[in-house]
Amino acid sequence: MKMSKILKKRSYVLLRGAYGDMNGRTDKRTRPIKIGGLIIGGANLIRVQSMCNTDTADIKATVKQIHSLENAGCEIIRVAVKDIQSARKLAEIKKKINIPLVADIHFDWRLAVEAAEHADKIRINPGNIGAKENVAKVVKACQKRNIPIRIGVNSGSLKALKKIKGKPTWSAQRWAEIMVKEAFDEISVLERMKFKDIFVSLKADDIERTILANKIFSSKSDIPLHLGITEAGGFLSGTVKSAMGLGMLLCEGIGDTIRVSLTEAPIIQVRAAYEILKALRLRQFGPDIISCPTCGRCQADIRKVVKKLEEKIYSDPKLLKLSEGKKIAIMGCVVNGPGEARDADFGIAGGKGAGVWIEKGRSVKTVKESQWLNEIIKKINKQ
Ligand code: SF4
Known part of the structure; x- marks a missing residue:
């Protein structure tokens, strides 16, 4: 075999x-x-x-x-x-x-x-x-x-x-x-x-x-x-x-x-x-946040976005429940981000000042950096 x-x-x-x-x-x-x-x-x-x-x-x-x-x-x-x-x-x-x-x-x-x-x-x-x-x-x-x-x-x-x-x-x-x-x-x-x-x-x-x-x-x-x-x-x-x-x-x-x-x-x-x-796939609790480690291609503060998103979700039982089982991507660049996050439900691939909104493997629209977090929370609330 x-x-x-x-x-x-x-x-x-x-x-x-x-x-x-x-x-x-x-x-x-x-x-x-x-x-x-x-x-x-x-x-x-x-x-x-x-x-x-x-x-x-x-x-x-x-x-x-x-x-x-x-x-x-x-x-x-x-x-x-x-x-x-x-x-x-x-x-x-x-x-x-x-x-x-x-x-x-x-x-x-x-x-x-x-x-x-x-x-x-x-x-x-x-x-x-x-x-x-x-x-x-x-x-x-x-x-x-x-x-x-x-x-x-x-x-x-x-x-x-x-x-x-x-x-x-x-x-x-x-x-x-x-x-x-x-x-x-x-x-x-x-x-x-x-x-x-x-x-x-x-x-x-x-x-x-x-x-x-x-x-x-x-x-x-x-x-x-x-x-x-x-x-x-x-x-x-x-x-x-x-x-x-x-x-x-x-x-x-x-x-x-x-x-x-x-x-x-x-x-x-x-x-x-x-x-x-x-x-271990033994319990589901809140979302699976997939985020890249960043590298020289990254032009946004991805670490801050992930930290803030986690703080928001894990302090709000409603967001926690709505996001359960969702794969949310926060990627550092548009070069590799959309591809690497192909199996995510939704998320962002960051760029300088703005990023690409990804949904089920497709790049859908451009979102200003200041709106990334809001856009993700908005999407979770629609689940
Ligand atoms: S997604 Fe982009 S920024 Fe993040 S590690 Fe991969 S190549 Fe680097």
Whole structure:
């Protein structure tokens, strides 16, 4: 078989056949579980999560941030519950928001028990929640309200780390195996109590351990997985790391929810998560903006146009919806732009002071540079 045919066949399997598409999963390896009004796992869509960076006890600030994240497409929101005040405030927060609320608890099982009264899901890190009987109390509280628990195993807070001094010399494979073992230790505590609404996350701050741990776990269990590279880093490095790590797992059908953990505003994390899912054709969210890198032929500020267009679309739910799935081209010159953007729905090929309006592969009219953005927005509004 010719190489081009092999590549074609492979990319089809990679992008469409193996794990699903924008309508849901073809791979039903995980059990479906309800969180608030969403069903996660099984053949359902991969959902985007983020986490607030406000003080949870500050209801006004937390609700404000959640509302802006809802507008940006966030589908599940997690908040840190660091004290009993924060745990009690969850009741009020829950009433004012529209997406499932997850309470993130470290160290104190009493906070988890209180949070379980109000939240749609509890996330605990068994490595630091304490004795098994305390985990059992959390389970009982969740059973009472029929809400799931996520067992969040992070490479940096493993129980096994407490037994050694200094930096471990484990291989990536060994780290991953320990992470998986600790997840299963906690799962067995939950399952002994007939608790089945479990999610697991296995996160490391690098791709290798994250991928290994999730692959090992996924080969042994039908429990839905929340994916993330923990403490991924700043905007560029963290996005690349997350896209690579999460992308490789998602391509294999592994992962039911995702979070991109950047040292950035939560809204950027949501955007990055959707870009990963969009790139893999697993979700559609807003348009596909195709823009050239520019070169010596470019005589317009294409970078500014793209930036402004993204700002406008992603801050306006109506534009976001209307532009969904549209391929919008912003090209730097009329020499190559129209040709390169032939499969775009519409867009601009820039020139000096004016550009060519492109529509479905044809150059339609000339538009002044000052009007490019308006013309694109006008076109989106007509969709
Ligand atoms: S579209 Fe034009 S300006 Fe942009 S990279 Fe290609 S040749 Fe250069």
